[in-house]
Amino acid sequence: DFTNHIDIVRRNSKMTSINSAIEIDLTGQIVSDSIGRNFFSGFGGQVDFMAASPHGFDGLGKAIIALPSRTTKGHTKIVPFLTQGSGVVTTRAHARYIVTEHGIANLWGKSIRQRAYELIQISHPDDREKLEKAAFDRFKVMPSP
Template sequence: MPRTFGDAIIHVSHVDYAVEDNTPLPEHGGKPASPEETKIGQLIGENLVVDGATLQMGIGSIPDAVLSALKNHKDLGIHSEMFSVGVIDLVKRGCVTNNRKKFHKGRIVGSFLVGNKELYDFVDNNPFIEMLEIDYVNNTHVVSLLPDMTAINSCIEVDITGQVCADSIGTRMFSGFGGQVDFIRGAAEAVDGRGKPIIALVSTTKRNESKIVPTLKVGAGVVTTRAHVNYVVTEQGIANLFGKTLRQRAYELIKISHPDHRETLEKAAFERLKCMPAP
């Protein structure tokens, strides 16, 4: 078990019983990014992440692909519910310094880790890492104070107005949504006006079904509202939804859907909005 700094340190007087155990920690190596996920990472890294940005990443191949695309960035900071092994290379390259943060300057802030032995060894006794209580790390107001806060999260489907479902496929629960709402909202309310709430997803499922849909599936929950999402990114491009009407949002989202589904989405958008999507 790695020893971390921050709220994880308790005085031995608070411990009633201590049991030593050498069972290996669970490891999550992840899987290599697909060509589509790699493209999404490049689009976000090259167009939406600026030098000095504070990053929050969700779990999965897309956030890892984004990290891989940031090797030429400078003075990045990390304030994230969780982080994974992809952070290590950026720290070693000097890309992640956390020097532009107003608080916890020079420190990566997180609440839990998802990774392998390399990550556990990296954080062990490393004062560069602060593991803090999740009610603080995920506090929307705290997130909103961070410089150039860039929250990158994935989802299951997005409707043509920007409503995001991230936890279920219709009525069937697929996963929890973690801190997505906290960080997306915090980035949307960024005090410096430069926050970037980003939803990233591959445009189709393995069955070639569009993940950009006319309406969310029956029974699907809205995890993140269209009021808080500024950017949606697929391998087809970037949709900027900030300040857009529903008609304009549909136009932007259909542009980044898979070409096989655009005509169908345009027809469905007309049925729903009673007008053709337009810029």
């Protein structure tokens, strides 16, 4: 209750939180504890830190989600739609910076189409064409910066 309390987190200068994710959809919804009906962990303080870090007293904090672009079995972690039954831990409203081994996506203040573009750019190169097609099918326009 104390360490994860939003008011306590906001008292820190340059507060930067780094959390992970199991899956992220093209709009920036973040799943961190489950896939479908299978739970892998709790969400810990992710909700609190993602909300509070950018709003520290000095305004210099960052909320970051870091993850590999693919699972160990080679499945993409950036997906057109979340797996049915998965729980969103971090909403698209709180998603700011997403980092993979292929780069950084800054989602803050972006439209849904721009978010899709940013996330496709940091996905595994072998997954990008499929994600672009899925984005076009979903949004009826090509993602653009």
